[in-house]
Amino acid sequence: MRCDVVVVGAGPGGSMAAKAAAMAGLDVIMLEKRQEIGDPVRCAEGVSKASLKEFLPSIDPRWIAADVKGAKLYAPDGTCLTMSEDKAGAEVGYVLERKVFDRSLAAEAAKSGARIMVKTRATGLLFKDGKICGVKTIRFGEALDIESHIVIGADGVESKVGRWAGIDTTLKPKDISTCAQFLVEDKSIDSNYCEFYFGNRIAPGGYIWVFPKGDNLANVGIGIVGSKSEPGLPTKLITNFVQERFPKGKAVEMVVGGDPVAGVMETTTADGVMLVGDAAHHTDALTGGGILNAMRAGVIAGEVAAKAIAAGDVTKAGLKEYEDRWRAAISRNLERSYEYKEFLLKLTDEDLNKLLGPLAAEDISKMDLRGMIRLMFKLNPKLLWELRQLVV
Amino acid sequence: MLDANRYKCCYCGAYVSVCPTCSSMELMETWIEVSQGCKDCSVCTKICPVGALEAEV
Amino acid sequence: MKYDVLVVGAGPAGSMAAKTLAEAGLSVVMLEKRQEIGDPVRCAEAVSKRGLKDLVEVDPRWIAADLKGSRVFSPDGASIVLSEEQSGGKTGYVLERKIFDRTLAMEAACAGAEVMVKTRAQGLLKRDGKICGVSAIRSGDTFQIEAPLVIGADGIESKVGRWAGIDTTLKPKDISTCAQFLVKDESIDSNYCEFYFGNKIAPGAYAWIFPKGEKVANVGLGVLGSRSSGIGEPLRLLQEFMKSHLPKGKVVEMDVGGVPVAPQLEAMTTDGVMLVGDAAHQSDPLTGGGIITGMTAGVIAGEVAADAISRGDVKRASLRDYEDRWKEPNGNKLQRHYDLKEFFIGLTDEDLNNLLHSLTNEDTVKMDLRDMLKSLLKLNPKLLWGLRHVIF
Numbered sequence: 001m002r003c004d005v006v007v008v009g010a011g012p013g014g015s016m017a018a019k020a021a022a023m024a025g026l027d028v029i030m031l032e033k034r035q036e037i038g039d040p041v042r043c044a045e046g047v048s049k050a051s052l053k054e055f056l057p058s059i060d061p062r063w064i065a066a067d068v069k070g071a072k073l074y075a076p077d078g079t080c081l082t083m084s085e086d087k088a089g090a091e092v093g094y095v096l097e098r099k100v101f102d103r104s105l106a107a108e109a110a111k112s113g114a115r116i117m118v119k120t121r122a123t124g125l126l127f128k129d130g131k132i133c134g135v136k137t138i139r140f141g142e143a144l145d146i147e148s149h150i151v152i153g154a155d156g157v158e159s160k161v162g163r164w165a166g167i168d169t170t171l172k173p174k175d176i177s178t179c180a181q182f183l184v185e186d187k188s189i190d191s192n193y194c195e196f197y198f199g200n201r202i203a204p205g206g207y208i209w210v211f212p213k214g215d216n217l218a219n220v221g222i223g224i225v226g227s228k229s230e231p232g233l234p235t236k237l238i239t240n241f242v243q244e245r246f247p248k249g250k251a252v253e254m255v256v257g258g259d260p261v262a263g264v265m266e267t268t269t270a271d272g273v274m275l276v277g278d279a280a281h282h283t284d285a286l287t288g289g290g291i292l293n294a295m296r297a298g299v300i301a302g303e304v305a306a307k308a309i310a311a312g313d314v315t316k317a318g319l320k321e322y323e324d325r326w327r328a329a330i331s332r333n334l335e336r337s338y339e340y341k342e343f344l345l346k347l348t349d350e351d352l353n354k355l356l357g358p359l360a361a362e363d364i365s366k367m368d369l370r371g372m373i374r375l376m377f378k379l380n381p382k383l384l385w386e387l388r389q390l391v392v
Numbered sequence: 393m394l395d396a397n398r399y400k401c402c403y404c405g406a407y408v409s410v411c412p413t414c415s416s417m418e419l420m421e422t423w424i425e426v427s428q429g430c431k432d433c434s435v436c437t438k439i440c441p442v443g444a445l446e447a448e449v
Numbered sequence: 450m451k452y453d454v455l456v457v458g459a460g461p462a463g464s465m466a467a468k469t470l471a472e473a474g475l476s477v478v479m480l481e482k483r484q485e486i487g488d489p490v491r492c493a494e495a496v497s498k499r500g501l502k503d504l505v506e507v508d509p510r511w512i513a514a515d516l517k518g519s520r521v522f523s524p525d526g527a528s529i530v531l532s533e534e535q536s537g538g539k540t541g542y543v544l545e546r547k548i549f550d551r552t553l554a555m556e557a558a559c560a561g562a563e564v565m566v567k568t569r570a571q572g573l574l575k576r577d578g579k580i581c582g583v584s585a586i587r588s589g590d591t592f593q594i595e596a597p598l599v600i601g602a603d604g605i606e607s608k609v610g611r612w613a614g615i616d617t618t619l620k621p622k623d624i625s626t627c628a629q630f631l632v633k634d635e636s637i638d639s640n641y642c643e644f645y646f647g648n649k650i651a652p653g654a655y656a657w658i659f660p661k662g663e664k665v666a667n668v669g670l671g672v673l674g675s676r677s678s679g680i681g682e683p684l685r686l687l688q689e690f691m692k693s694h695l696p697k698g699k700v701v702e703m704d705v706g707g708v709p710v711a712p713q714l715e716a717m718t719t720d721g722v723m724l725v726g727d728a729a730h731q732s733d734p735l736t737g738g739g740i741i742t743g744m745t746a747g748v749i750a751g752e753v754a755a756d757a758i759s760r761g762d763v764k765r766a767s768l769r770d771y772e773d774r775w776k777e778p779n780g781n782k783l784q785r786h787y788d789l790k791e792f793f794i795g796l797t798d799e800d801l802n803n804l805l806h807s808l809t810n811e812d813t814v815k816m817d818l819r820d821m822l823k824s825l826l827k828l829n830p831k832l833l834w835g836l837r838h839v840i841f
Contacts, residue, residue, distance in 0.1 A: 035402050036702045039488050039547075060663075062510060062545070097510075099488075099547045103631070103701065107665050110633040110699035118702055119402070140442065141399035183551075185558045214510075217555060250558035253485045253551065254566055404491050405606030406626055406707020409619045410674065414611040420569070421483060435621060439674050441628040441705040443681025 003027040003115070005305050006135050006148040008122045008161050010037045013277025013294030014154030015105035016055070018114040020302025021152075026309065028114040029146060030106070031137060033121035038102030042257030043291070044181065044219050046194060046211050049093035051292045055299070059094075060104060065213040066095040069192040075356035076199030076349040081364055083372070095194070095211045095219070096291075120144070125151065125164045125273075132165060132272035149314050150305045152274050154298065157258045159279035165270040169279065173226035174345075175262035177206055177288055180234035181221030182242055186249035189218045197241070198352050204228035205345045206288075208241055220246070223259060223288050225345060261285040263338045264331050269319045274301045282330065286337035286344075293330050300325045340373070355380055393448055394432065396424040400444035407436035407445055452476045452563070453758050455583055455596035457570045457609050459486045462726030462743030463602030464553035465504070469751025471560035475758055478594060479554070479562055480585060482569040487550030491605075491706030492740070493629060493667050494544045495642055495659050500741035501542060504748070505556075511549040513661040516540045517640040518814070523805035524647030524798040531821060533814040541642065543659045543667070544740070553744075573599065573612045573722075580613065580721035598754055598763045600723045602747065605707045607728035613719045617728065621674030623711035625654045625737055628683040629669030630691065634698035637666045645690070646801050652676035653794045654710075654737070656690050668695060671708065671737060673794060710734040713784045717775065718768040725750045731779075735786035735793075736818070742779060749774045788839045789822070796832075804829055 003026075007018045010032035018030040045065065053059065073081040110116050119140060126134035126145055134147035153161025157176070162169040195210040202208055205225030212218045222238040234256070242251055260281040268280040276282065277294030284290065304322040308314045347355070358379045364372055394417075405419040416429030417436070424444075434447040456467045459481035467479040494513065501507060518533040518540055532538030558564050567587060574582040574593055582595035601609025605624075610617040637660055645656040653673025660666045670687045677683070683705070691698055709730040717729045725731065725746040732739030753771040757763050772780075796804075807828040813821065826833050 035704060036489055040485055062513075062662075065510075097548065100545065104663070107631075107633045107663065107699075107701050110701055111664070114699075116699060116701050118700070121399075138399060141397045141444075185555050215552075215555070216559065250555075250562075250564055252554055252558055252564050252566065255484065402703070402705040403489065404704075404706040405604060406624065406705075408606030408608075409617070409707060409709070410621060410624060412618060414608065418608075419482075419606050421567075437680055438677040438682070439621065439624060439626050439707060440681065441626045441683040441707075443679075443684065446680065 001029070001144065002147045003029045004148060004309055005029075005150045005152060006031065006146050007114075007152045007154055008135065009154035009156055009279070010106045010116065010118075011102060011154060011156060011277060011294065012105055012291050013279075013282070013298040014152070015102070015109045016295045016298030017152045017154060017276055017302040017305075018109040019105075019112045020299045021305045022109060022112040022114040024303060024306030026306050028109075029148070030109060030114050030116050031120045031122055031135070032106075032116065032118045035119045037106045037118070038099040041098045041255050042179075043098060044209050044211050044221050044288070045096045045098050045213075046209075046289065047094050047096060047291050052094060055292075055295050063096055063101040063104060064094050065097045066191055066211070068093065068095060068194050068212060071194045071196060073356065074195065074197045075353050076201065077353045077357070079353065079357050079360050081356060081359050082193070083364060083367060095213055097213075122155070122161065125161070132270070149309050150272055150274065152276060152301050152305065153279045154276045154294070155279050157260055157278045159275065161273060162268075162275045162279060165273040167265075167267060167270055167273070167275065169265070169275070169281070171226075171260055171262055171281075175260065176226040177223035177259040177261045178226055178229050178234050179221055179223040179257045179259060179288075180238050181219050181255050182238060182251035183213070183253040184218050184220045184242060184246055184249045184251050185216055186218070186246040187216055188246065189216050198356070200349050202241060203237060208238065210245075225261065259283050259288040259290065261288060261338070261341055264327075264334050267323070268326070269316050269323055271315045274305070274319055274322050276301050282326070282334070284334065284337045285341040293334075296329055297326045300329070351383060355383060394426045394430050394434075394436070395446045395448045396426050397444045397446070398423045400442050402442055402444075404441065406441070407439050410435050410439050450478070450592070450594045452478045452594065452596045454598045454600060454754055455480070455594055456600045456602055457583065458602035458604055458726075458728070459554045459564065459566075460550060460602060460604060460726060460743065461553055461740050462731075462747040463600070464550070464557045465744045465747030466600050466602060466725055466751040466754070467557035467562040468553070468560045469748050470755055471557060471562040473751070473755035475755055477557075477562040478596070479557060479564050480568045480570055480583075481554075481564065481566045484567045486554045486566065487547040490546045490704050492546060493657055493659050493669050493737075494546050494661075495541050495738065496544060496740050497539060497541045499539055504741070504744050505553070507542075508552065511545045511552060512542050513545045514543040514639060514659070516542065516642055516660070520641050520643045521805065522643065522645045523802045524650065525802045527802070527805055527809065529805060529808050529813045530641075531813055532817050538815050539817050543642070543661050545661075570603070570609065573609070598721055598723070598758060600725060600750055600754065601728045602725045602743075604727045605709060607724065609722060610724045610728060613722040615714070615716055615719055615722070615724065617714065617724070617730070619674075619709055619711055619730070621677075623709065624674040625671040625708045625710045626674055626677060626683050627669055627671040627708060627737075628687045628705050629667055629703065630687065630700045631661070631665060631702040632668045632691070632695055632698040633665050633701055634695050635664055636695065636697070637664050639664070645694070648798050650690060651686060656687075658694075665701070668698070673710070676794075708732050708737040708739065710737060710787070710790055712787045713776075713780050717772050718765050720765050721763045723750045723754060723768055723771055731775075731783065733783055733786055734790040742783070745779060746775055785839055789836065792835050792839075800832060803832065
């Protein structure tokens with residue numbers, strides 16, 4: 001089997017890459033190791049409205065589980081800060097129904113001409129004269145080689161494509177957030193606000209989220225940094241939290257996952273290979289959000305693939321435009337979020353209370369994440385001294 | 393013994409319903425478990441929509 | 450752990466039973482072996498509008514398509530239109546089962562039922578010869594849940610019945626083994642569901658195209674177990690059907706499943722145990738549809754179970770009311786459909802062509818399945834002589 005581009009993984013990053021490459025006239029095959037797309041969900045499903053609309057001018061109501069107005073941040077001592085809708089940063093807006101959303105994006109890629117192969121797992125790269133020329137796969141238990149000029153690795157947090165191509169995508173324990181989430185039913189769920197709970201006792205090196213999904217439902221999850229975790233800890237902590245916060249709540253489903261919360265990768269390309277999304281650590285280290293960055297990088301990768309193939313140069317040098325464009329678009333935010341995350345990891349609960357407490361007296365309802373951090377800095381110059389370069 | 397190819401399996405569970413022994417087959421989360429009780433009758437092999445079950449010769 | 454009633458399986462039948470019981474004030478627990486509810490889909494997802502509206506309030510978030518009618522194709526490609534809504538016919542919806550099943554489970558939880566995911570029943574508990582709960586396994590840990598009454602809603606692979614001594618084993622001729630693709634194709638008519646008959650296309654069953662909006666459809670095919678001549682037959686035939694009917698279609702996902710197309714079970718209850726849904730072979734042998742029938746049975750089982758518990762008698766005689774109420778009208782109708790199925794699977798492609806052609810001058814648009822069968826009998830008395838005893 002032969003094509004121009006193989007995309008490994010049919011999440012939002014892969015589907016956008018496949019769509020962009022197919023629209024540019026390339027023959028594209030997208031592989032998905034599961035038989036269904038979008039299952040199991042591994043994510044809290046929150047995205048910013050404005051950014052989503054950038055990619056998808058028409059939003060299908062079936063993707064949207066909840067349309068939220070703002071975010072509430074809780075300090076370890078229970079102090080609550082309320083932020084408004086359009087200022088709370090990228091993670092407040094819509095709560096998606098990923099099972100439907102991911103599938104629709106894949107169907108869009110198919111509509112643009114990409115072929116999709118489900119239940120097909122990439123097992124390695126094909127090489128000819130030392131050059132990458134496709135992927136080896138297992139499809140329904142049988143080996144199948146697919147030749148292509150370019151391989152786009154959109155294979156998520158467990159990415160292999162990068163490693164096969166010699167890009168080290170290994171995450172250090174301190175750079176991965178290990179997550180567990182329940183879908184909870186409870187009358188007390190406020191469908192207008194996403195909630196974030198901070199504290200080393202409830203979520204060491206991370207936070208707990210409550211993202212409403214309509215009809216008294218919410219994704220209630222926890223992410224804790226790998227270096228502070230121990231076996232089964234996320235599940236244990238989130239179970240405790242649900243019992244305390246929603247004593248009458250019913251947990252109906254459970255999902256688990258891991259998010260890269262790492263610094264910006266030095267390289268996300270190799271000869272004939274580009275990485276997008278979680279595979280390229282395009283996840284915001286502070287919020288753990290990765291859907292929109294993955295989609296953004298996917299579009300760029302698809303476009304660059306078409307140019308590189310037309311120019312007859314798919315070497316790392318020929319794919320440089322991909323590195324340049326995604327970095328211009330998101331790397332500053334990724335870097336800053338990583339620094340914030342590294343700093344927050346060092347804070348004690350007392351520090352967190354001191355930081356968040358004074359804000360309760362200020363009017364932050366119209367502030368965005370950056371504005372809030374700037375105000376925190378003003379109110380706590382000593383504590384935030386380390387972060388001074390970032391804030392300006 | 394029956395050979396269940398878990399790479400082909402799409403975990404539908406249909407084969408369990410035709411198995412004459414109750415205890416020898418089970419659909420776990422996303423894989424089939426075949427235990428010693430299997431009598432090699434092969435009735436399940438034609439029921440599997442994707443051909444993941446084969447009688448080992 | 451102790452409850453009044455334990456439900457095994459969180460599909461539509463199990464959720465309706467759990468909800469009914471919880472609303473009647475009983476303590477109920479529902480076990481689901483998967484971590485998510487409604488995944489993987491194993492079904493073509495179509496239901497009758499009226500049947501659904503009688504049972505639940507319809508939520509647009511789980512409706513993938515609102516159908517205007519059906520088309521039926523004979524082996525030679527001739528077709529008729531059935532059940533046009535415009536003409537007063539009864540039509541259906543195509544559901545988004547992943548969302549639908551979860552919503553039903555949530556409603557059960559909302560009514561007060563405990564829902565335990567990733568928890569697999571592995572046997573019945575007995576004390577003094579009486580069933581008193583199940584032994585369950587959750588994330589590797591075995592534990593016991595006590596309940597005087599167990600409802601088995603554990604689907605095609607049901608074990609609860611077998612454990613309790615009810616033989617639910619299906620003969621190969623009484624199971625339809627199915628494969629289905631989710632297909633994107635510009636030629637898909639989003640208003641009609643289509644049925645294709647023929648011994649070469651789908652031996653002993655039929656192929657279907659059920660639209661799911663945005664030029665996407667469930668395209669699937671069933672084969673009667675006894676007619677499955679080789680390994681992996683449904684998947685192979687489905688690939689052929691795709692080539693001949695949707696050559697440009699893009700496959701986005703696949704799923705598979707088995708549907709009981711069996712005679713009514715002699716017993717659906719025993720002391721301390723009731724079976725509902727596919728576990729009780731309550732799917733329609735003629736159409737393979739089992740969502741509405743399973744939900745209906747779930748409600749009846751829930752009501753009867755609540756009475757039985759309040760009387761403190763869960764012996765079979767006390768649960769008998771469930772079987773009686775199921776039998777008339779549902780069970781008897783399905784038994785007639787079984788006889789019809791047994792007859793129709795004996796027909797040649799030529800017979801099928803003749804039958805369909807006999808309808809081409811009839812006003813079929815108002816007809817439902819039953820009207821069509823009546824009309825067929827009138828028009829083809831000789832061919833359908835064998836059906837003269839089957840009362841519609």
